[in-house]
Amino acid sequence: MSEELGITVKKDEDISEWYQQVVLKAKLADYSPVKGTIIIRWQGMAVWEAIRNFWDPAMKEHGVENHYFPLFIPESLLKREAEHFEGFTPEVAWVTMAGETPLDERLAIRPTSETIMYEMFSKWVKSYRDLPLRVNQWCNVVRWETKMTKPFLRGREFLWHEGHTAHETREEAEEEMRWAIEWYRRISEELLAVPVVVGRKTESDKFAGADITMAIEALMPDGKALQMGTSHLLGQNFSKPFEIRFLGRDEKNHFVWQTSWGISTRMLGGMVLLHGDDRGMVFPPRVAPIQAVIIPIGFEKVPEVLEKARELKALLEGEGLRIRLDERKEYTPGFKFNEWELMGVPLRIELGPRDLKEGKMVLVRRNSGEKSSAEFSDTGAVKDALEGIQQDLLNSARELMKERTAEVEELEELKEVLEERKWAIINHCGREECEREIEAKVTGGPRVIPEEGGEPSGGCIGCGKKAAYRVYWARSY
Template sequence: MTDDQELGITESKAGQTGEWYAEVVQKAGLVNYAPEGMSGFIITRPRGYALWERLQRHLDAKFKATGVRNAYFPMFIPESYLEREKDIVEGFDPEVAWVTHGGHEELEERLAVRPTSESIIAPYMSQWIRSHRDLPLRVNQWVSVVRWEATETKPFFRTKEFLWQEGHTAHADHDDAWEETIQRLDQYQETYEEVLAIPVLRGKKPEHDKFPGAHTTTTVEALMPDGKTVQGATSHHLGTSFAEAFDITYTDEDEEEEVAHTTSWGLSWRALGALIMTHSDDQGLVLPPAIAPEQVVVVPIWQADTKDEVLDYAEGVASDLEAAGLRVELDDRDERNPGFKFNEWELKGVPLRIEIGPNEVDDGALTFAHRPDGEKHEVSRDDVAATVEEHLDEVYAKLYAAAEETLEGSVRHADSRNEILGTLGRHGGYVKTGWCGDEACETEIKDQIAAEIVMVPFHADDEPGDLVHEGEECAICGEDAVETAYFAKSY
């Protein structure tokens, strides 16, 4: 097998999206599949984990700047704790993995491998909160969770174990908790748009699809190029249900006991799946500069008589970029030719390639190549770090613009059941329509075409946005519409 065959992506993104995606994540060095007998699990390789670390650092800084502190809670949750919040048990019961033995001893009480942590965190929040002076309380943890529901593994999108962060807060009243809910949703939206270069839609889940026990579940939704949507992150206003179940109370300024209002919010490595699916192409991985492990690769091109001067020049460029805080790789491997290096770094998704040959050395110049479109620019060697920053901004802008164009062209209106089915069947994307609020109408669409309501826009009294379909009819049953519903097929 030749080097090109080893590196090349053989499947087409447009034609065989699932197979293409599996090939990209493996050949770009992001994941391996787990051993036989562990269906639904993956091995995250260092390069894949580096993407998660960069996303984690970005979000963690945002959280800490707004009063959040990190903690860690056990991965095992006693069954009796889960049962104290009946909606959690009912909502997650089919997906919970249970530990029944420790060594050879049968446990007195089954332990759940956390599917989410409200029921282990809330009891301790109850201990830590005594008065209104202890509020708001904000904690977050970066952990893995297990949900035993994945049948077909799609790395990052759907695995039995996945990495995420989960934040949990307690507040004095409903409005403070809602403010917290929206603040975290804002941070998730900014992360998708500023770090991942993916525009999103934001709103809330319909009542029947909100987090078990929540008052309101808010979401950011990201559209994939194949017309399916990804639930990018959720932020839940839990109201008082968890506080009542776990006795999270406080004394107010008048020494009266009050029940706290809580929130929880999370983003998982599904965001990495959305990133890979959105930007990558038939040459391999494509990464926005903010998250790329290497933002720039410098590739020197020499013959025997020019090697020393070209390498010296390239080393100087790489050194200047490193000094400016840019993540740069100097590829001076002697055993690989330039064509192989170009293909390899394109496969790995590096946003900017700098080519340096004898002509660049003679002219005091550099040749830049953008990923993913291959656009080339000859630039001056002077002020190289500032020039690189400008071109990285251009790469980000290209990626965002392409994703934005896809999103804007994929939101369509429908006035009837047949229009919903026909539009989703032909085009995918989002279908925006009037909805009566009855789950049965959604079920009718779901049974026909495996699409569901992924989002309803915020009402005017929640925050600015689309209004409900006042005076319009539900496109499915003809009753008065009370919501604007966005139907889509989901990952």
């Protein structure tokens, strides 16, 4: 592989340029002819599909039913909940023409589907017997970002899923919100090997129309926080304007209590940023499009090598692993090593005439470069190696998070910590104007009030008044 094919900048030196090269060269995504949008290529889609394959059955098990709602939301419907509309309107793409005919009412391309879904909920819910109602859809959404876009991390269109539920009581809805965020934590940590802090957003930062927003936030290598998923307790903020009422067990009418929650292809950006290195992408094995690549060596001279390589491929695929065999004759093994490293395949299996003679294969781990030898056809060794890589990636990321988290009591210290590419835990009084004042003095903003943050001791970092909570503070994507 020639120099230009590889990554030409170091992650540490210019993470932004590095990120774009990895995304493009490892075929996770490509730029599209429409500014601010991307094409998700097969290496990106495969990860999104792995997330879906893990999460969709868990939702169904929980009683969630998949639906598909229209892309278009009439303006009048989007406006029904005022705060929600205010939150989204600057980013809405509007359809105004169909064929050569102007439309009577312009149609928003969904930035999220609360309004169109809840219009239907009011038809579907009549009695407590219809509750809980749990609806999900996997779809595309559009938010016309005016800030600089970045593949996966910020774009004008992305893929996501959005779950929406309606319940008899606030308690039940709150439990549902927590159920979803806990699954998002698992998806992030167990699949993508991206550790997160789970917590709730401050008042200023929550979703437009929510009572409580919970989020999972991950620390990126540049010290910025990345929001990987959110879950909202909507209370009765939508059920009132949308008139979603049910006849209760008490034979009286009540408004339902609601939640909504979602994760998006943004998660893929976090995975790339955290695990990629100077040689390219590194996929966590559980979501890797190709989990292991077999490179037969010297098979032009010893055809048996290729035969055995094919046998090994079939054997591993039989165990449910995703395997690629690189049979190309026009490239050297060295070229192939580099290319598959760039592409992020977690495990390389080398098979040469000598290995063959000894009944062995060589396993090389993408993340550490560690080489080991195993009996040919020892599929367990391959699985163990993959599981080991998965754990190592998560552990390294946890290590990074620990190193880069600082408890801070003074504003000056906060400033320094942020400059050192860390995030901080501070005490805060909980007042919005105080939050604004701190934001004016340092970079970044509040991320989440951690679930397991403990009680604040001492005063607010901003105003010195009694602290209401401990909150993560960081720059963010």
